[in-house]
Amino acid sequence: MSPFSFYLFGVTGNLAQIKVIPALYDLFEKKLIPKGSHIIGVARKEMTPDQFRSFVWDILQTPNRHHTHPIRDEVWQEMCEHLSYQSGDFSDPKLYSTIKASLETHQIHNTIFYLATYPQLYESIFTNLKTAGLTNQDKGFTRLMLEKPIGIDLASAKRLNAQVSQYFEESQVYRLDHYLGKETLQNILTFRFGNGLLEHLFNHEFVDHIQITASEDYGIGRRGTYFDSVGMLKDVGQNHSLQMLTTVTMDAPKEFSNEAVTRERVKVLEKLLSDPEHVVFGQYEGYTGEEFVTKDSSQDTFFALRTTIDNERWQGVPIYIRAGKRLNQTCTEISLVFKNPINRLFSHLDSGNEPNILTFRIQPNEGIVFKFLSKVAGHDLKLEPQYMQFCYKYQGTDMPDAYENLISDVIKGDQTFFNDAVEVEAQWSFTDPLSAIRNRPIAYEQGSWGPQAAFELLQQDGREWLEPSLAMCAI
Numbered sequence: 001m002s003p004f005s006f007y008l009f010g011v012t013g014n015l016a017q018i019k020v021i022p023a024l025y026d027l028f029e030k031k032l033i034p035k036g037s038h039i040i041g042v043a044r045k046e047m048t049p050d051q052f053r054s055f056v057w058d059i060l061q062t063p064n065r066h067h068t069h070p071i072r073d074e075v076w077q078e079m080c081e082h083l084s085y086q087s088g089d090f091s092d093p094k095l096y097s098t099i100k101a102s103l104e105t106h107q108i109h110n111t112i113f114y115l116a117t118y119p120q121l122y123e124s125i126f127t128n129l130k131t132a133g134l135t136n137q138d139k140g141f142t143r144l145m146l147e148k149p150i151g152i153d154l155a156s157a158k159r160l161n162a163q164v165s166q167y168f169e170e171s172q173v174y175r176l177d178h179y180l181g182k183e184t185l186q187n188i189l190t191f192r193f194g195n196g197l198l199e200h201l202f203n204h205e206f207v208d209h210i211q212i213t214a215s216e217d218y219g220i221g222r223r224g225t226y227f228d229s230v231g232m233l234k235d236v237g238q239n240h241s242l243q244m245l246t247t248v249t250m251d252a253p254k255e256f257s258n259e260a261v262t263r264e265r266v267k268v269l270e271k272l273l274s275d276p277e278h279v280v281f282g283q284y285e286g287y288t289g290e291e292f293v294t295k296d297s298s299q300d301t302f303f304a305l306r307t308t309i310d311n312e313r314w315q316g317v318p319i320y321i322r323a324g325k326r327l328n329q330t331c332t333e334i335s336l337v338f339k340n341p342i343n344r345l346f347s348h349l350d351s352g353n354e355p356n357i358l359t360f361r362i363q364p365n366e367g368i369v370f371k372f373l374s375k376v377a378g379h380d381l382k383l384e385p386q387y388m389q390f391c392y393k394y395q396g397t398d399m400p401d402a403y404e405n406l407i408s409d410v411i412k413g414d415q416t417f418f419n420d421a422v423e424v425e426a427q428w429s430f431t432d433p434l435s436a437i438r439n440r441p442i443a444y445e446q447g448s449w450g451p452q453a454a455f456e457l458l459q460q461d462g463r464e465w466l467e468p469s470l471a472m473c474a475i
């Protein structure tokens, strides 16, 4: 692997602190950052090299939901050798000529720019990079990482994509949605297309419906300014929920390549029906009292919706998606609920009609569980549900964080688990009609499962939400 310079714009911001810096540490720990590479934090604030190192050290010492393991001294020392800091105003051309001069001094020809900044700053950064000659790839690669959401609706996403394409080739752009970097999501492709057993059941003939839940028991923390400008459907629904949906419903890609996998995700999105009659928006009680949130905010902190895919495979199969903050528990999972065959032998018994369910648990207690009926041992004929499960924890797997996976992919130049412009626009085409009808969201109690209307969404179809069980893979 050739050395590179990794410029992290917005290094003092929330995203860099919570996700990117810990992921970089993990990459050092796994020896995935080649010798001679440079990791440069960029922000407006003045900091000496020592101050920057102690800033990074403090971040690594602060446990967060995504990074909990101890920091090893030898890895930290190794990381320090590669770390430096560049202060500057992102709109000032001087910053970019300094970067250019530094790259020339170090004779490094591969560059990654990670923009962990407000999207409003993107255009000025792109123009400055271009003017300073930092976007071309004469001697090595130049790659750009942009965080979701790309735009705040279809029109703004198109504008941003058009801007990006003035400065970069599509092959240089890595639009990052960290859900695509999650091991548990990527493993769905292996489960489905690496095995022969169950894939032929993934269709309307066998699947009654699909449920996707992403629930968080925490609120918006200090991210009020950002969150209150988008709400839950745009923050999570337009991207993370749809990545889960496409991964579990896509057709088999022709090969395991970026073009083929992305193409299949996009094909699903193009056939996904937006149904404004079947969407519920909620807001947790107390949300308007959160820091940096407007007092009369009508932003959604919860949504639940029903959709279907208008293709041969999934014709008529409802897909229910919900996501929300300050709900009953933190859990993300996708479940396929299978149809009962008409000739079920034990349908006359209590529980004889319980459906088989296949659950991909994205987090926590990551794994895959298949629920089936089994006979209770004994002389009476009684049935009970049992579970076959694969749990990452049983294997003692050290699960790489999504950001670690994705940064490593950018280093390798692999765009498979990133969104291209077409995909992002297809996602907005699905969510825009839903956002358009959003009125004042329904208030829901903190710690609940959201507004009653979300339950009714399924009840009217004779179904109910599955409550994620934290007993799954809990060891």
Ligand code: BG6
Pocket: 178, 216, 235, 236, 332
């Ligand atoms: C982020 C959203 O993209 O994803 C957050 O902005 C959300 O609001 C987070 O909490 C969820 O990510 P994870 O990996 O914790 O499920």
